[in-house]
Amino acid sequence: MRHHHHHHHHGTEKISADLKNIYIIVIVLIALYIAFEAWMGFRHNALTLVSDAGHKLIDVFSLSLTLITFWLSTTKARKNYTWGFRKLSVIISLFNAVLVVIVAVTIIWESIEKVIEPGDLAPDGGAISITAAVGFVVNCIAAFLLSLKRSHDVNTMGQFIHTLTDALVYVGMVISGFIIKWTGLAVIDPVISILIALFVLFNIWSVLKESFRMSIDGVPSSVHVGELLDQVRAVPGVREVSDLHIWPVSTVENALSATLVLDDSADRTAVTDTVKAVIKTCGIENSFLETR
Ligand SMILES: [Zn+2]
Structure with a gap:
């Protein structure tokens, strides 16, 4: 891990x-x-x-x-x-x-x-x-x-x-x-x-x-959870996303934590970097990812 x-x-x-x-x-x-x-x-x-x-x-x-x-x-x-x-x-x-x-x-x-x-x-x-x-x-x-x-x-x-x-x-x-x-x-x-x-x-x-x-740390309306999940799952090497949490850090900044279940052959660092970039385009600056 x-x-x-x-x-x-x-x-x-x-x-x-x-x-x-x-x-x-x-x-x-x-x-x-x-x-x-x-x-x-x-x-x-x-x-x-x-x-x-x-x-x-x-x-x-x-x-x-x-x-x-x-x-x-x-x-x-x-x-x-x-x-x-x-x-x-x-x-x-x-x-x-x-x-x-x-x-x-x-x-x-x-x-x-x-x-x-x-x-x-x-x-x-x-x-x-x-x-x-x-x-x-x-x-x-x-x-x-x-x-x-x-x-x-x-x-x-x-x-x-x-x-x-x-x-x-x-x-x-x-x-x-x-x-x-x-x-x-x-x-x-x-x-x-x-x-x-x-x-x-x-x-x-x-x-x-x-x-x-x-x-109360709900998902800010600027973030669309469904679209975000679709985009993350579409990254090659990602099998599933679990333990997803999205919360606002301020009125203009958001954070996300999640566990990525990867394919055995996947390059963990490369996949994680790609996923982080995808998350950033969805309006979330801070992401904390664990891979499995
Ligand atoms: Zn007024």
Whole structure:
């Protein structure tokens, strides 16, 4: 029986100072907008604005997480943390997703109460439109900055698309502000607020599912076990694969361990090297193989 251990690589390429700076600028820009939006929301009794401030707060968490993940994915091994702190990116992701659900559900609850029992203070439609217009501009700037580096990695592409989608949400908010101003229908405010919260819940569901799965060492959705097994079994000399384990090391890096049952005539080193190369093309950087 022989063991092949290969030294693991870092999951991501070195991240450029440019990309880091773009994330920092976008995070600061949106954080400033959140402060403005929440202040306007409470001042003008507009649930739509409070609800969206909650939504953007989550976006800032998610942008920060992406930035932190770039850094965590290159942390070095140490005596009692042999994988570095890479897995922390998964835990942060799960925490973030749970937080989003709590905030969204709270907002929906508050909004329903407002629909059933509207207060004496009517929301200011004009304030909603003006604030949302500022939000539209802020998101367009953020989307433009992210678009400069959107081909860097899947996270940045996702953030770019998300920011564009949010810009559209602001167009809708500007319009609903005008409708509230013209018609005086206060109920539009909590209804829009519920729609925003539902939109957020819809967007976070896949993140929640994936980060939960990754936190209990399930196979990340980027890895297709069936295809991987087919490809490994197709390597000449491999008779069977057993004791297969696939788990995430961080949100951007995976590991695999397995026992390969080889043909008696097979060159163990050559077959193992080929299998490792095949596994790498399936998105798994670290493989630990035992041959039999
Ligand atoms: Zn968003």
